[in-house]
Amino acid sequence: MKPSAAFPLVFRLAWRDLWSEKVMALCLVIGLSATAAPLLLLAGLKAGLVEGMRTTLLQDPHIREIDSATNRTFTATWLDELAHRPDVAFVMPRTRTLAASVLLVPRDRREEARRVELLPTRSGDPLLGNQQARLPKGQADQNIILSASAAASLHVQPGDSLMMRVSRLGTPPETALQPLRVAAVAPASASGRDVGFVSLPLAEAVELYREHTPPLDWQAALQLGGKASNDQRNVETLYPGFRLYARHMENVPALSHWFAAQNVDVVSQAGEIDRLLTLDRSLSALFLLTAILGISGFFLALGTGMWALVQRKRLSLATMGFFGVRGMLWFPVFQGECLALAAIGLALGGATLMGAAINLVFAHVLPSGQKLCLLQPAVYGAALGLTLLGAFVATVLAGWRASRLQPWEGVSAP
Structure with missing residues (x-):
């Protein structure tokens, strides 16, 4: 089979296989989104808290003022x-x-x-x-x-x-x-x-x-x-x-x-600004550590899930190789990308709804127009980009395992 015809065939087979096990796929998507949603919500809370404090300070023209004492x-x-x-x-x-x-x-x-x-x-x-x-x-x-x-x-x-x-x-x-x-x-x-x-x-x-x-x-x-x-x-x-x-x-x-x-001798708001910048750095470090753990868990779960899928479907994948289907590397990679995108989409939707609920609950204690949870477009873009790249890295090992299956394994007893 020519490579130009093999790749579309692999993608179609991967999608049909994923759809045939939609209940299991949905469970995996929900599990992955449950890992990603709190991270996105934490990012929104960090941005809202720091941005709110920064906006409040910047609305005061005296915050940048330095007077001779x-x-x-x-x-x-x-x-x-x-x-x-x-x-x-x-x-x-x-x-x-x-x-x-x-x-x-x-x-x-x-x-x-x-x-x-x-x-x-x-x-x-x-x-x-x-x-x-x-x-x-x-x-x-x-x-x-x-x-x-x-x-x-x-x-x-x-x-x-x-x-x-x-x-x-x-x-x-x-x-x-x-x-x-x-x-x-x-x-x-x-x-x-x-x-x-x-x-x-x-x-x-x-x-x-x-x-x-x-x-x-x-x-x-x-x-x-x-x-x-x-x-x-x-x-x-x-x-x-x-x-x-x-x-x-x-x-x-x-x-x-x-x-x-x-x-x-001068009078300024340097102390208050230092506290804000220190809080920003501390929250950034806390968020980074939490994000590393959460993101690692997200992609580790995805990668192990795809490896287990290859192991579970070893006979079917080998049989496809026996019939001349090439490009099996992309079978678990494509499925992993689909699952990861579905999971991050669900997580973004859940984090957006939860963020809106938080802002609604705290609207009466916040200044007009200020949000406690601020999910900016950059967060959505970064989440999607990181998901595409991370899912590829996490599933390429499972793809390598699928590509190493020998055709005779498809006609042998498991």
Whole structure:
């Protein structure tokens, strides 16, 4: 018999033989799927738990934030070099906290005045989310983005007008007035305090007006704020602090260690991120060990089952060889692939249903849209690919045994 005709014949015979013993095949499929389903469910639980924690952390813009802890001198050049590091996404200088508190007064409602802290910002600020603090160029000193709590306290919304009152001690005390427009309201996650996000020149002007020696009037302070200060004072601008955002959450611990090596005290979420990464590694190691045992059991059961099949059907297989059927190597391999695919399909279906049930049971304790069991498409693809490859490896020994059967064994007594 030609090989081109032998292979289709072997596959047809293998399928008909498998179908003739469908009860035994079904029992084997159920046994194999019972081994694989818990592994798939465990993979979904691991992914859901870690991904849920990661999503919860990433929804907090402060998770990637690193703040200088104490007032000290940072040059604009040093901060610019810091901003160009590949693991840094955003850097913004800070002015002195004690000099950054101002009184905001809504138009015609002086009784609703509110004291807020000014934070310098620019386009791309992670705290502001989709708003991104796009203060109009040329009018940056007239715009402010309020935190949600500040906007609620002042009863204002985007487009409303405010008057900023900047007071300084002296003899006599003086107060500068600066009209502002509410450009936007920041997301509630940006800050739980009363904060106003303004351009760096405006924040610097407030600090200069209060602390410069000799005292400056407000217009002079505005002119010296920001980049103009470098030109007019002919010295590099110095800042007492900064806030920085790592490019990725995983960069925060390394950046915190780098700052510690530079003797710069910072405040960050490095400890919480380290715990999450440690949990991820621990769960991955636990899952890997469990998966190795489970997968080994799955394919060992399949391989021994196919070997037993060859031994049990030795007479029939040898008889097929006696009649000239070639390619007997593929007889148990094809049957093993069919059984393995049926088993993994049943396991995937069972794990999907069980995962949906788990998510339904825990829906009331999880944040909206978050799942405790997350079976991603990559898991389905990996399971199918590993099954095809593993089933071939597990059954090829049984196929070798079938191919070694001699035709005379088919006409001899068993």
